[in-house]
Amino acid sequence: MSNFEIKKGVIMPAVKKATVNEKGYYGNAIVSDKVKDHGNDPFVVKKLEEAKAFLRKNGLNGLPDLKK
Amino acid sequence: MNLERYPYLANNNFNNYEFYSDGPKGRIKKGVRFSLMNNEPVIYNLAFGDITDGTDMIDDAVVSNNNDRDRVLATVANTIFDFTNNYGNHYIFATGSTPARTRLYQMGITSLWNEISIDFVVLGFEDGSWQAFQSNVNYEAFLVKRK
Secondary structure, rough: OOOOOOOOOOOOOEEEHHHHHHOOEEOOEEEEOOOOOOOOOOOHHHHHHHHHHHHHHHOOOOOOOOOO | OOOOOHHHHHHHHOOEEEEEEEEOEEEEEEEEEEEEEEEEEEEEEEEEEEEOOOOOEEEOOOOOOOOHHHHHHHHHHHHHHHHHHHHOEEEEEEEOOOOHHHHHHHHHHHOOHHHHHHHEEEEEOOOOOOEOOOOOOOOOEEEEOOO
16 A cells, blocks of 8 residues: 555545646645655755855856856 | 655644655655755755654664665655645755665666656755756755756
């Protein structure tokens, strides 16, 4: 059984929400209020600070089409 | 991109994603979090790792070795579709916590390059500049953007 298979008789909070942009790409995520916001997880915070530091140190030299 | 991937969940803001890796080590919960890291140009950081039991927090200290690297990477790549559908087509920054981990990411990108390159521009940072991804170069970090 898949991890997110709907069980008979069980109310599931997850809903499928396919989104499409101008190029016609669809997302496949199943929206669920059970997914926690990990924005304050120590690892996520540390990674974000390291990423910002990397960018400050190394810049964006060589990056194409910045305006797109 | 037509790669085998795991089904995955998103929160209502489409900046947090969770899925389960299935393999010899069992079911391992994985998490992806996109965080704004730069405004001009707009760049989001991608943090990815296992969601540890008990703490319910993302961490990448453990090497899972669940024999599904490509499927996990394909799932993470798919979350970029959902995220950018909702936040705009911006650059996504990714790097490993260690050089070895970054090398693992590079091996995964190389392994799936035929499919990834259809939908994504991938740049690697090496020798002081961002360059178009090549499989035989060791990069310090990656920037990914949808075509």
